[in-house]
Amino acid sequence: MNRREFLKTTALGSMAAGLISIPYIAKGAGQKVIVIGGGAGGTIAAKYLKKMDNSLDVTLIERNADYFTCFMSNEVIGGDRKIESIKFNYERLKKHGINVIIGEVTGGDLNAKTIKVGDKSLNYDKLVVSPGVDMKWGAVEGYDEAASEKMPHAWKAGPQTALLRKQLEAMPDGGVVLITAPANPFRCPPGPYERASLVAQYLKHHKPKSKVIVLDAKDDFAKKGLFEQAWKELYGYGTDKSLIEWRSAANQGKVSRVDAAKNAVYAGEMGDEIVGAVVNVIPPQSAGKIATALGLTNDAGWCPVNRKTFESSQAKDVHVIGDACMADAMPKAAYAANSQAKVCAAAIVAALQGKEMVAPAYVNTCYSIVGHDYGISVAAVYNYKADDNSIAPVQGAGGVSAKDASAEDRKREMLYGLSWFNNITEDMFG
Amino acid sequence: MKHLRTSALAMACCGLLFNAPSAFASKDDDKDDDKKKKKTATAAKPVSPRGLMLANTCVGCHGQGGSSLGPATPTISGMAIDTFTDAMKAYREGKRPSTVMGRLAKGYTDEDIAEMANYFVTQKFVRVAQKTDPAKVKAGKKLHKDNCEKCHEEGGFKDEDGSSILAGQWLPYLQFQMADFNAKKREMPEKMAKRLNAMIKDNGDKSLEEVAHFYASQQDKKAK
Numbered sequence: 001m002n003r004r005e006f007l008k009t010t011a012l013g014s015m016a017a018g019l020i021s022i023p024y025i026a027k028g029a030g031q032k033v034i035v036i037g038g039g040a041g042g043t044i045a046a047k048y049l050k051k052m053d054n055s056l057d058v059t060l061i062e063r064n065a066d067y068f069t070c071f072m073s074n075e076v077i078g079g080d081r082k083i084e085s086i087k088f089n090y091e092r093l094k095k096h097g098i099n100v101i102i103g104e105v106t107g108g109d110l111n112a113k114t115i116k117v118g119d120k121s122l123n124y125d126k127l128v129v130s131p132g133v134d135m136k137w138g139a140v141e142g143y144d145e146a147a148s149e150k151m152p153h154a155w156k157a158g159p160q161t162a163l164l165r166k167q168l169e170a171m172p173d174g175g176v177v178l179i180t181a182p183a184n185p186f187r188c189p190p191g192p193y194e195r196a197s198l199v200a201q202y203l204k205h206h207k208p209k210s211k212v213i214v215l216d217a218k219d220d221f222a223k224k225g226l227f228e229q230a231w232k233e234l235y236g237y238g239t240d241k242s243l244i245e246w247r248s249a250a251n252q253g254k255v256s257r258v259d260a261a262k263n264a265v266y267a268g269e270m271g272d273e274i275v276g277a278v279v280n281v282i283p284p285q286s287a288g289k290i291a292t293a294l295g296l297t298n299d300a301g302w303c304p305v306n307r308k309t310f311e312s313s314q315a316k317d318v319h320v321i322g323d324a325c326m327a328d329a330m331p332k333a334a335y336a337a338n339s340q341a342k343v344c345a346a347a348i349v350a351a352l353q354g355k356e357m358v359a360p361a362y363v364n365t366c367y368s369i370v371g372h373d374y375g376i377s378v379a380a381v382y383n384y385k386a387d388d389n390s391i392a393p394v395q396g397a398g399g400v401s402a403k404d405a406s407a408e409d410r411k412r413e414m415l416y417g418l419s420w421f422n423n424i425t426e427d428m429f430g
Numbered sequence: 431m432k433h434l435r436t437s438a439l440a441m442a443c444c445g446l447l448f449n450a451p452s453a454f455a456s457k458d459d460d461k462d463d464d465k466k467k468k469k470t471a472t473a474a475k476p477v478s479p480r481g482l483m484l485a486n487t488c489v490g491c492h493g494q495g496g497s498s499l500g501p502a503t504p505t506i507s508g509m510a511i512d513t514f515t516d517a518m519k520a521y522r523e524g525k526r527p528s529t530v531m532g533r534l535a536k537g538y539t540d541e542d543i544a545e546m547a548n549y550f551v552t553q554k555f556v557r558v559a560q561k562t563d564p565a566k567v568k569a570g571k572k573l574h575k576d577n578c579e580k581c582h583e584e585g586g587f588k589d590e591d592g593s594s595i596l597a598g599q600w601l602p603y604l605q606f607q608m609a610d611f612n613a614k615k616r617e618m619p620e621k622m623a624k625r626l627n628a629m630i631k632d633n634g635d636k637s638l639e640e641v642a643h644f645y646a647s648q649q650d651k652k653a654k
């Protein structure tokens with residue numbers, strides 16, 4: 001973009017928004033980039049935009065003053081970690097020169113290049129949208145926001161995490177914990193099974209007469225072989241004393257309806273009633289609501305994008321990253337969101353500077369903690385494929401932890417998993 | 431708007447400019463009594479946009495600029511280009527045991543690895559205080575002087591000829607490496623194998639733990 005175009009866009013954007021905020025050009029005031037969502041994707045996009053071009057005017061808008069990471073929230077649910085240790089805020093990000101607004105984006109006019117926060121209208125040259133997911137209320141009959149206060153999803157960390165933990169603590173020994181897992185795609189594919197593991201670990205030590213039943217809408221799941229191996233080693237999986245039972249869709253596991261008043265779920269072809277002492281419903285999800293409000297989602301509720309730049313296929317100068325976007329082989333995971341945010345920042349800076357963007361590089365590394373001193377992981381390196389606009393894993397690289405790994409290696413992975421958490425949260429909030 | 435265009439390049443280079451070139455200046459062959467011929471260290475170039483793009487995929491796990499907050503994932507900032515390159519290639523070819531690095535390293539070409547190495551050598555190794563056992567540190571210090579110092583120069587603060595920076599590295603990582611060397615899962619130079627075996631013979635397996643504590647405890651170069 002040259003200076004004339006720059007003036008034009010900014011002036012147009014300002015006029016449309018009814019604002020008079022022509023930047024002070026003589027000082028070389030930078031173009032405006034707004035980032036919606038201060039999570040795994042949004043914090044990184046904002047920070048790396050500033051790192052790559054400090055003259056940009058970057059604003060991060062986040063609904064909540066505190067962010068609770070979903071990553072490691074299963075450790076909170078299992079009782080091995082305090083919720084304070086997964087709580088972060090945006091104070092240190094301000095030191096990078098990022099304007100942080102705590103508020104909710106309620107809509108916008110993408111033709112006019114404006115978005116709305118409360119009663120304010122803000123204009124942008126480039127917009128990054130990283131709103132994560134929202135639950136599809138009603139997709140499982142009877143499961144709405146009110147029901148989630150009784151049967152928590154805990155699929156967004158914070159009060160929901162604390163509620164599920166509290167229910168587990170209050171549950172009498174002998175109670176059954178139900179976890180319902182959705183069909184693909186959803187946030188954190190190994191997440192429900194990590195959760196089942198850490199709940200089982202809690203039961204093993206505190207409520208040994210209890211058990212976890214996972215009711216699944218699928219017949220397979222991420223790192224299944226490794227989870228089942230760990231469950232056998234740690235939780236008696238496959239025996240009649242097993243602390244974990246997994247029911248696949250083919251084995252009457254698919255839940256079609258819930259009844260919050262009875263703490264019951266209805267599963268399988270006949271809709272058999274199963275009552276739990278604690279019921280954790282992980283419902284189907286879609287891109288965060290704001291993505292739909294801005295017209296960025298497709299019929300399935302996710303955001304199609306250019307896989308090299310993460311620019312929306314449905315709106316110019318708007319980029320979508322993280323769980324909300326469609327990124328082919330990349331799972332809806334924090335490390336993936338982190339990696340996408342950095343590629344997206346590079347694309348935006350290149351475009352604003354009128355340069356060719358460098359070839360993108362993407363990685364995902366995701367640990368699951370399944371017991372004390374027991375970690376497993378999945379990792380992948382991806383390349384951009386221009387011929388079909390896809391993100392494809394590099395053949396021969398990546399994959400999951402070795403099936404026959406030693407106890408020592410499982411312990412190492414647990415410690416690397418903790419390091420992963422410390423370093424990725426510093427990348428986001430430091 | 432000239433400022434806009436230059437800033438990215440300035441950013442990419444500043445790490446290099448602020449790191450004195452001495453750390454990776456070429457070195458004359460030195461004829462020490464081991465008659466080991468020291469290689470000329472690869473010199474760093476300005477970090478390219480692609481180098482930055484690749485390095486950005488590493489720092490989510492390895493920490494800002496490659497300096498890890500631990501407890502186990504190692505800090506890789508300040509690592510000499512040749513050390514980094516050799517490590518990545520060993521991972522890629524399955525010659526070095528790992529949990530996740532072997533799987534990831536297979537995703538990169540020689541050029542990618544060169545770009546990453548060139549980024550991390552320009553980054554400062556930032557140390558974080560960690561808990562170590564004073565008795566082990568003390569014993570480890572003597573073991574270091576007697577057995578390791580010749581290659582792990584300056585108390586392990588210097589990465590020379592593939593020695594890696596050990597001072598202030600994360601303790602669990604150092605312990606993993608010592609265990610892997612001892613179990614012959616990780617290859618080591620012949621000279622190191624000789625010294626390590628002699629050290630263990632004279633001081634027992636506990637000596638491995640002691641040197642690990644010593645290096646982990648090293649926070650301040652001047653105080654060594």
Ligand SMILES: Cc1cc2nc3c(=O)[nH]c(=O)nc-3n(C[C@H](O)[C@H](O)[C@H](O)COP(=O)(O)OP(=O)(O)OC[C@H]3O[C@@H](n4cnc5c(N)ncnc54)[C@H](O)[C@@H]3O)c2cc1C
Nearest residue numbers: 037039040041063070105131132188322323332333334335
């Ligand atoms: C139990 C569990 C465990 C997990 N464990 C891991 C793990 O070990 N490793 C891993 O890689 N991933 C893990 N994940 C997945 C990870 O949490 C997500 O993939 C990641 O957070 C996605 O990042 P994001 O930026 O898309 O969304 P988020 O991190 O959710 O951030 C979105 C942000 O946008 C804000 N927002 C949304 N709408 C608006 C609006 N209209 N206005 C203002 N702000 C808005 C939200 O408040 C939120 O803070 C886990 C997930 C769960 C549920």
